[in-house]
Amino acid sequence: MADASAIAGAIDSTRDGADGGKFLEKTERVLKRFGRKRENLVPILQHVQSRLGYIPREAMLRIADYLGLPATEIYGVVTFYNQFRLNPPGKHPVRVCLGTACHMKGGYIVLDAWKRRLGIKQGETTPDRNFDLDTVACVGCCSMAPVTVVDKRVQGNVSPTRVDGILLSYFLKKGRKRNRTR
Numbered sequence: 001m002a003d004a005s006a007i008a009g010a011i012d013s014t015r016d017g018a019d020g021g022k023f024l025e026k027t028e029r030v031l032k033r034f035g036r037k038r039e040n041l042v043p044i045l046q047h048v049q050s051r052l053g054y055i056p057r058e059a060m061l062r063i064a065d066y067l068g069l070p071a072t073e074i075y076g077v078v079t080f081y082n083q084f085r086l087n088p089p090g091k092h093p094v095r096v097c098l099g100t101a102c103h104m105k106g107g108y109i110v111l112d113a114w115k116r117r118l119g120i121k122q123g124e125t126t127p128d129r130n131f132d133l134d135t136v137a138c139v140g141c142c143s144m145a146p147v148t149v150v151d152k153r154v155q156g157n158v159s160p161t162r163v164d165g166i167l168l169s170y171f172l173k174k175g176r177k178r179n180r181t182r
């Protein structure tokens with residue numbers, strides 16, 4: 001039996017809310033394809049994430065029950081592997097490169113600037129779900145280091161002040177769109 005209360009506090013940053021039923025339904029569909037074996041845990045998590053965009057609390061608890069594992073073990077695996085997300089994806093993914101060239105040219109300072117400006121930590125999504133923030137290894141544009149990829153668009157030579165500029169251009173674009181629809 002999964003220890004639901006053990007992870008409830010630890011993962012309260014996941015916001016399943018009213019989506020819980022929908023998450024469970026999709027998780028069930030994934031589980032039907034797998035046997036109740038411990039070695040299926042990572043593939044199950046991968047399939048759930050590809051359907052839901054992240055691993056919500058409801059899904060973790062259901063997987064724990066299905067495999068007969070403690071919920072804390074599921075949570076441990078989800079947080080151990082970078083590929084898994086605990087938060088829903090934002091509309092605009094922000095990926096700060098921390099590969100060698102970007103790291104040498106201040107990638108961590110750029111990451112800090114994004115964290116401050118968006119008010120979230122790495123791996124989180126803004127409350128309005130507009131942006132999510134994460135890091136990547138080299139994206140193949142080292143001559144432009146330090147690099148941030150926003151909406152799959154590579155932004156080179158990013159400094160903390162450019163972070164402001166990139167965000168401002170996003171808000172201006174959004175404002176123009178809103179005006180056009182009035």
Ligand code: FES
Nearest residue numbers: 097099102138141
């Ligand atoms: S290390 Fe960042 S693009 Fe290569």
